[in-house]
Amino acid sequence: MKNICFYFQVHQPFRLKRYRFFNIGNDHYYYDDFANEEILQQIAARSFIPANQMLLDLINQNKGKFKVAFSISGVALEQMEIYTPEVIDGFRELSKTGQVEFLTETYAHSLASLFDPEEFQVQVKQHASRIEMLFGQKPTVFRNTELIYSNDIAEAVYDLGFTKMITEGAKHVLGWKSPNYVYQAENTPKLKLLLKNSRFSDDIAYRFSNYGWSEYPLTADKYISWIAATPKEEQVINLFMNYETFGNLQPAHSGIFEFMKALPKFAAEKGIGFVTPSEALDKLKPIGTLSVPNTISWADEERDVSAWLGNELQKSALNALYEVGERVRLCTDRRLKQDWLYLQTSDHFHYMSTKHFGSGESQFSPYMSPYDAFNNYMNVLSDFIVRVKAQYPDTVGNEELNALLTTIHNQEMEIKKLQTKLKTVLSSNEEQLVEKSVKKEPVKKAPVKKNPAKKEPVKKEPVKKEPRTK
Amino acid sequence: MRALMFGWEFPPHILGGLGTASYGMTKGMAKQEDMELIFVIPKPSGDEDQSFMKIIGANNTPIVWRDVAPETVKTRFEKYMDPNEYYRLRENIYADFNYMHTNDMGCIEFSGRYPQNILEETNNYSIVAGVIARAYDFDVIHAHDWLTYPAGLHAKSVSGKPVVIHVHATEFDRSRGKPNPTVYGIEKNGMDNCDHIICVSEHTRRIVIENYHQPHWKVTAVHNAVEPLSPEIEAIERISGVPEKVVTFLGRITMQKGPEFFVDAATQVIQKTDHIRFVMAGSGDMMDEMIALVADRGIAHKFHFTGFLRGKQVYELLKSSDVYVMPSVSEPFGISPLEAMQCNVPSIISYQSGCSEILTNVIKTDYWDVDSMADAIYSICTYPAMAEHLKVEGKREVDNIKWENAGLKIRKIYDSLVS
Structure with missing residues (x-):
């Protein structure tokens, strides 16, 4: 029996306020509360709240046959707690139905997997416990920020005790293989992978309301018949997308909600069911190994990490940030640790991308240009680094400090x-x-x-x- | 395609950006195989590059018939043109201009600069244009900036060929919105009576449409480009003797260029940091005011004036700079940031400059937004990745802005007028 596996990403960064070089050393509050509140409330009203309601209705109507999964970043959860607690209530209600799975990721939706293995571990644990606290489920499936994946990351994830992970079904990695199977990681064969089906996912996430698309308008009937037409052996179709697809990226008037509401019915007619990622990974046996020496993600046509690491600006900002990682972890100041998380959010680096000059790609950026983004971020980061260094004298090296702290710890x-x-x-x-x-x-x-x-x-x-x- | 161009300046002896643009554009257009160009300027100096086109000096064109021996013509004009051209032009004198003040060759003297009696010179230039237009065959006339519009229109009335006028700047840019009525009148008359208007940017195009009341379809923007640097200039090394970063303003110190905003930004940066110095190069009617302002702000120890720079000095300064700033209030195009980028200098430009329409690897701010200008200066001087990225990407970008491409766009306009 063929199954559809839905997974939705929910994420919003803490956008930075305009932070001038005059502020460095004087002003330690970095966030644009006004913009963050307005944007989140707008998205909640357009997308999260109606979408939660829609899913709840679908689950209730289909009595155990309709299932979805979410990965909600820690920074998004924190913002929702402040500005739109009703959205969290909605997720909790969904969780209570037992048909919704919550995945875990890095708390800050960060790029720690590429820069700082220790930070990566810390954040994954932090996120998992947060999810368990809020939704009462212990996450068993890991998904990395923007589905970033490589052999090395697979190892790190496996070392954290995970055996299930989801990532992108990048064409240049799969080649002739189909994403509609379960795979296993090359170095750590016990880690099973679910791969995003880009074609079917993007039909909904990107092309749904595109008048220029030859298949416009997309109906649930037609869509399910495409999925049913895939070879019989291919048992799981992984539809991974941003949760904002419903109502925000694809506006409500495009009919996206009605499309979703009609899906389970047509799926049932064709004998297609719904599964959560952990069910799919438990049920199906891997049919092959996947070797990914070069890092992939679900971003852009290239499906690589160049949206965050494509230019010198981004690299230098990330290096400067993670250079103080070890120090920050030695600190105990709670505000400092909070800022540390917020500053790691991958969006800050995406705003610095120069890949799409002139095209509409930067529509989510609050900045006029990538240079503005870099400029502002670096000013904030400079202040942050000053604060970190103020905690422990700069003259003591990290290793020495670490040794001292270990001694103290041991003494305790x-x-x-x-x-x-x-x-x-x-x-x-x-x-x-x-x-x-x-x-x-x-x-x-x-x-x-x-x-x-x-x-x-x-x-x-x-x-x-x-x-x-x- | 044969084009008769009227200009006012041509390298190597130039006073502003017009000469540089004229040179680059004609050179770029000459790459089209079937393109023949005649370029008229008021007063050639004889050392212009004539390898790709013919230059005719207005001051070497007779408007009164004089019986001069070929030897005399040869000794006098050999430097500038083929002596036979003189006789060819003399054949085409079309009226009795004996009342005009002419020299022994029957030619009018031109200063070739921007003198007090500039209106008289433009009128004389237009008289000469009548002779030249009769002496040569061409398909289209192309006049650069208001000084040559009357000449272009005259050539049109003589030959019946279409005339394109090229707007490198308008009186509105030069006067921050308070135009001289006479100049405005000449510009407006040129635009009203020509066949097509080329502007150096969308910014200028909008001014032409709104303030000169031209129809949209008649006005096209063709952005300027830059000539590649010569190896001699490439070889210039950084000569700055101070350890600090150098931030440079380079241009006429006039209202149009917004020098006071540069001083304001510098004040903010100098207050907060001690690793940045500022240089204001050039001269102009606001220079004394700026020196007073700098002294008043108490930043004179880190803010320097160089006075007017020529030729190689300009590049020596650019190569010694870490940031180039152009806070122009209204800049039709603004070629200098492109030159800075060629020298690997990160640039900050105002949105109110035409070049901001085509450049991406620069930092753009509003000319009045001194805060972001200061932020940008600080950032480039403090975060090496920023400077490095702008250097490398800026250079790559500017190396692809070629006059040949601008030339092809102009050619398209010619074709549409001729056919």
Whole structure:
């Protein structure tokens, strides 16, 4: 039986306000609240809210036969919590039906997979726990930002404990192969892959309201008959698209909602069902391996990462950003960590792309030109870096600092261990306690002195101990 | 296709952008195999490049018959043209101009510059055009800027051939919206009576349509281009002796070029940073005012004036610059940012300049938006990737803006008029 697998991306970046070089060092708030609020509320009203309602209706009408999946970036979730909490409620309701799967991705919709493996892990875990908290499901399928994928990323994802992932069915990778099967990653064969069917996805996402298209208008009847006409062995048609396709990219008056509403009926007539990505990956056996040495994504005709890494501006901004990654992870300042996430969002780098000068591609960019985008971002980033460096002196190298922090960390563990030991001893024998604590003390103090960089924890130690020695 | 062109300047002795554009355009057009060009200028100096076309000096064209021996003609005119041309032109004197002030050869003297009696010179130029138009065969007439419009129209009335006028600038650009009525009258008359109008940008085209009341179909924009740099200029090295980044303004220091906005942006940048210096090169009627302004702002220690630069000096300055800024208030085209880009200098230009219509690898701001101008200057001087990207991509872009292509567009217009 043939199945359709729907997956929708939901993402909105925190757009930056105009940040002049005068602001560097003076102003640490970077976001254009007005624009972010307005854009999100507009998209919610046009797209997310009616689309959620539509899906809920379809699920209820089709009683367990209609299923979809979402990947909602962490930064989008945060914005929705602030500006349109009703959208999150809608997703939660969908989740309750049991027919909706939530995937996990990098929290910030970032490019960490290409630049900073450690950050990548941190963000995936952070996102997964956020999804679990909000929707009560533990995500089992991973999808990377903009479906970015390569052999190396597959390994990183597998190392994180995932065995299911979705990505783009790029023509230059597939060659003669069909995207309508399950594949496995080359280096980590246990990682199973679902590939986007570009033709069928783009029919809805891009061509649906295109009057110039020879197949216009696209009806659910015709669309399902195309899918039914694919070879019998091809069991899963993966339709991956931006959730804004409904109502925003394809406006409501184009009939996109009606098209969707009619799909399940026609699908049922042809014996086509719906599955979630995890079901598809569980049910089907991989029919081959996929080797992707060069990174792919779902963007542009090239299906590569040149939309974010195509020019020197983008590369240098990304390098400058991830250069401080290790430092930021050592910091504990919550605002700093939040800014760190928001600044990693891939959209900031997409705005700097010079690939589409003159064409309409940059319609989502809040900037007049890629140079404006770079300029503004770098000013913000300069301020951010100043703040990171203020946390720990610049003179201490990352490794040294790391070693020091490890020492501190180990000491804390040691203290804890000793404390528990102490407790047991205390309860058993008071006399022994005096002897033991006196013995242990010099051992602990020695490493503390090596440690001029961070004084706080050092201070803590004696404070904690003194009462006990008494 | 034979074209008779009327111009006012021609390299190497030029006063502004008009001469550079005339040279590039004619050279680009000469690449079309069946293109023959005669270019009339008021006063050739004899060292113009005549390899691809014929140059006729208005001051070497007789309008009064004088009996001169061939030897005299040879010694006097050999530098400028074939002596036989003199006799050919003399055959075509069409009226008695003995009342005019002419020299021993029967020619009118021209300054070839922009003197006080410029209106008289344009009138004289038009008288000479009558002789030239009778002496040569051509299919189309092409007149560059208002000084030559009367000559173009005269040549048209003599020959009956179509005339194209080429608007390199309008009186509205030069005067920030307060045109001299006489000049406006000459421009308007030229546009009303010509067969087609070519503008150097859409910006200028709009002015022509709106302020000179021309119909849309009669006006076409053909953007200027640049000649590739000569190897001699390519070889010039950076000579800046200061460690700081150098930000340059280069052009006439006049109202049209917006120098005060450059000073304002510089003030902001200098207040915040200590790795950037500013240079204002050129001269003009607002120079003293600008020096006073710089002193008043207290930034004179990082803001320098060079005075008027000629020839090679211009390129020496460009090659020593890290940013080029053109904050023009109204610039018909503005070729200098293209020259800066040829020298690998990132450029910041105003949206109000014609070249902003065709350039993408530059930073564009409104001329009055001093804040973004300052931001852009700071960014290029601070983030190496920005400077590097603009250098490399800008150079690549500008190397593809060729006069040949502009020439083909002009040729299309000729063809439509002739057929």
